[in-house]
Amino acid sequence: MTTVGSGTGVGPLLRGWRERRRVSQLELALRADSSARHISFIETGRSRPSEDMILRLAEHLEVPVRERNALLLAAGYAPRYAETPLDDPAMGALREGMERLLQGYEPYPATVVDGVYTVVAANRGIAMLLEGLPEHLLTPPLNAMRITLHPEGLAPRIRNLREWRGHLLAQMERQIALVRSEPLRELYDEVAAYPFPETGGDLGDMADPAPYPYFALPLQIEHGGRVLSFVSSVSTFNTPMDVTVAELAIETFLPADPATVKYLRSLTP
Template sequence: MTTVATDTGVGPLLRGWREQRRLSQLELALRADSSARHISFVETGRSRPSEEMILRLAEHLDVPMRERNTLLLAAGYAPRYAESTLDEPRLETLREGIEQLLAGYDPYPALVVDGTYTVVAANRGIGMLMAGLPEHLLTPPLNAMRITLHPEGLAPRILNLREWRGHLLAQMRRQIGLARSESLRALYEEVAGYPLPAGPGGEADREDPQPGPYFALPMRIEHDGRVLSFVSSIATFNTPMDVTVAELAIETFLPADPGTVAYLRSLKE
């Protein structure tokens, strides 16, 4: 994804973000140390906001970094935040840190995705789960949502697919609401439209035969004749100053039962 200029002025864009966040002009003004009158003038184009004001409003509206650049461009200012590629020299330290983190988490699965769930890095634990998937799903660029929910992907192996699929789709809907990303919306429509794979006995959905008392919703997946259970956590970078870095997410999968722990530890012996 790239940041592009827009013919729409900054005022309507800011109004759109404010309305999406369900804030009144007065509420936004109080948060941004401004006045409702000034916010109104900005939104209607009667006043051109300063670069500082745009960034302050964007901060209080929780506007994603990529869209902050769009706001600045719409107001006639230069973008504030760079958008690097991960192979650039300036991100070498970041790449090394990510690689060390993923390697240190092994044999537990872990991966890094961008804002549209394209996999930018993964460890051997993820490779273990993807073993045996068809070539068309493993051809770069890999997409974590496609791999998980495609009927030829991991979906047929996930015992509690209905619950896990619902969790992933809800996660994507929340992100679409925050970021208003058209590419993310297109991905959501694609994966939400995948048919549920046939389960045992030709059933369209699979029920987990051993739900168990978990502390968080697990993904229960068949692997090599056994059932592995994982709960996931997602981490992002604090105070990023680069669009690419702001959109990275590190997802780690923690074993949810003793059997999964024992099996994964046996892989390192």
């Protein structure tokens, strides 16, 4: 759901994106090979932009693909980008590619989520971390943020929960500022209100007396009486031409110390 701008028509919507990006009319005009006067006329409704102009402005304002369709609709044009379900036969090559990537990353955890953190694919490394969670959290559709931060989910197992929780909430805040998604805002309000579990957030007796020098904030999570450490990396598709693909993110968890590597490899058949 797009909630950019307070007026009707494409002009107020474009103005909302420009102001959010903190770009002046003159700067946007220079980027888009136009004039500040023309940008002003578009924003006030005095001039109806062409389809190409809308897409050009959206590109320079880094408007997400879903919202580019909303801009076109507001101007009276047909949407440019399809929103194809992942189970559509046309997505077969994409599904196969993602599955190969996730399997190839094993035994390390990796998952694919959509724009509201619904898990659309995951490998056995993720399944290992989810072992023992209550059924109500594992009933599809699974939500990565809900599973991670829920007091009955992974939260009690995360040894640096305060830092990791802050990282995840800040990540969601940045996304909300970018796309203004109402479902994403509702998810944020839900997980941010979860009570802090009594366990988690403190390494306690399991802490390493000589911590490994991490190069990024690690996820430190207990499994089988051990503390595993991962650094996450998020990848998206370049220049997506479909709304569904544009909102997919592949998150891989790189072992952050030799002990985690050794333990995970020991679990591999």
